[in-house]
Amino acid sequence: MSGRRSGPDAGQEAPAWPSYDPDGFYDELVGPGGVPRPAAEALWEHFADLGPGALNERQEAADREMRAIGVTFTVYEGSTGRDRPWPFDIIPRVMPSDQWHVIEAGLVQRLSALNLFIDDVYHDQRSVSSGIVPSELVTGSPNFRRECVGVDPPGGVWAHICGSDLIRDADGTVYVLEDNLRVPSGVSYLLENRIVAKHVFPELFRHYSIEPVDPYIGRLAGLLASVSPSTGDPTIMVLTPGVYNSAYFEHAFLAQQLGVELVEGGDLVVLDDDCVYARTIDGLQRVDVIYRRIDDLFLDPEVFRPDSMLGVPGLMRAWRSGRVALVNAPGAGIADDKKVYSYVPDLIRFFLDEEPILSTVSTLRCSDEESRRFVLDNLEKLVVKPANESGGYGVMVGPQATESELAEAAKEIESQPSRWVAQPVIPLSTAPTLCEGEIAPRHVDLRPFILFGPEGAYVTRGGLTRVARRAGSLVVNSSQGGGSKDTWVVGTTGAKVPNQPAASNESTASKESTASKEPAVPTHPDPDS
């Protein structure tokens, strides 16, 4: 089919959705004046051809399919978990590939530096002795694992799988908001979204060059095999806390896609030879690589929390002796807290001797007296976050806080300044989203996944776009009503629809004079934690 309009409306120049107004925020698909961005032109026109009725039918079909193929996430109400169908908005977010490749290089650069930093933390601590980071950042962190000191994981890689949260400012600048180096989740939804999107808009996949997301699984399999301590074909397993974990769907999905076993702690045993074995129908079988989806502190009751029923006694012993590989390595979480975040540009310069490719949100450490004074004086304009947490817990959003919340935050900061950091409020970009039958702007973020092994790195093409479904809301996580979108990284030749001009390049640094009326605030609780 062609993207050309037909029928009585053909040739009209009115914008496809006259009512669509991003309201001063940067919109991912629609530029100033309601004109679609080059990479999104064909898509936008196609939607106008379809009209709201057909779009809504396709949304319903997508909802049915998500439900039918059993893509769920677990919501906890009290102690009982309930499986909910995964919320998926059919309107994709489109990103030109040249723009994406800059982001990709920036993410790999970041993860390279973070891995060097983690390895340094557990060895010489050159970054401390050279004055790049203060020693209390390392040894004073609750995420520092003494048990990891001196360990040499294969290739010196600690954080093999990273999910980074990206946001876009009102002027179009992309920022890294957070790196998740512990057990980042969401990649299964990214892959399932694409499967459903192909069924929803098969005609668009014919006209657009959309970069595939499927290679992730093969790359992940290669990465896991590459860290095996054994020669020959490695035995790889995914370790899950069990069916009651909120990310269990993903654990099962990944094991199935990788073609490996999904194990719980009770399926594994560490013997006196410091090797890990699985209880199989044929007896005990040696395990080489464990893609663990259990937090550090639950991994091994012999070393960490003795009450953990999820882990495997002796697992740390096996890992330290190099007889099993753990992905991600224990202790990697030292590099993903808010305070380390503020040092990442310095770490990139120190370890790689390069300038950071991606921007970070400027972060004030309240332990610094001058910064603290500024933060206390401007609380109502800032976002205050706990320094050692990953995810959105304990976040205080100044512009939305009540007087008493502000006073409480000020008290906390003054009594324990080193626990807190503050950031300016970033007005999150929006993307067109189907809301009650209409297309309306909703705030989005983006979580790409980065694989990093001794043999190279790989970044998903695009990522999981999370969208706040309530108007004006900035909460994108699914447990609080957030939805998701497929993310299309499209070739710079753009849509190959007749009469469509090739999409022009759009750089990450593209600036637009848009004044945000209301400040948006990034809050991104991590679904796994």
Place this chain on the structure above:
Amino acid sequence: MTETMTETTTEKSTDPSRDNDPANETEAPKMLLARMAEAVYWSGRYLERAECTARIVQVHTDAHVDMPIGEDVGWEPLLAIAGVDTEFGQRYPSVSGSEDRRAAEDDVVEFLLHGEDNPSSILAAVSAARENLRTARPVVPREAWEAGHNLWLNCSDYLDEAQSRKGRVQWLRRVIDGCQRINGILLGTMTRDEAMSFLTIGQNLERADLTSRVLDVRSENLHPQRGDDPYVEVHWMAVLRSLAAYQPFRRAMPARPQGGSTLRFLLQDDRFPRAVSACLTETRSQLKGLARSEEALDACADASMLVASAAVPRLTLGGLSEFLDEVQVALDEIHHQIDQTYFRPTFEGWQPQSAAT
């Protein structure tokens, strides 16, 4: 469009002793977790239980219509076949034994389809099959899990429809079709590996068990003294139909369906996949492909011998119920051996401190 590998700048090089040369590729070690084996085994059992129960209720509804008022056997036999007469009695104390058959039909059928206090209801079996397929996702085809999940969605979504006799027929059809769809997917797409063996064994043991239960309960209502009664034939036709065996029986047996010929067919015909002996043959052939299966194979051989030894015409005159009890005990023994050997193994060479998890 193709992905690129970006060179990284780690300071350490790959361990040179590791050998990932593709030329050195060996076959991946065969491995099946004990927990996975158990999950696929129970997937098979629950799927079969759901399908068989649906067929039995379906056929009983049809046959009931054929019976003259006052001659029918009521709905209680269904509870006996499913082995839930006690649970039903607790749930509906006033209804059991009541003369009001219509009330009993609604209650019995509801109880069998989705009774909340009935752990063996069709919905409970479908739900348990789904849970086990979910656990077993890594070892079953994706489509099989999806089909199991869909069956459960459909059964739950259309529960209201099952209230009336007409809607019930459709609901039961959904269950049977859904189970058959999963069977088809497994047959057409699943690797014939150990996981498949456990699934097949689970299905066959459950099938043999249900066939023997149907025979047990249905034979209680046999009236040998009324041999010419046309309803005896209707009765045995219903028994055959409830096991999808009517047409195969017709092709295999020259005789009209009577107690003796039906029994022989459903117990001993090795070519019909729902006959007890055929289920045991299939179980044996699957067990042979598994390591350490000696004890389970012995139990299987004992059961086969018992079934083959049945003196069928004489059993119809007496002792059938006792004989079928023995068959069920023999089937339980096979399950017990499999359970002990594969699902709850104790391995030699475990240090006590390591094994205490």
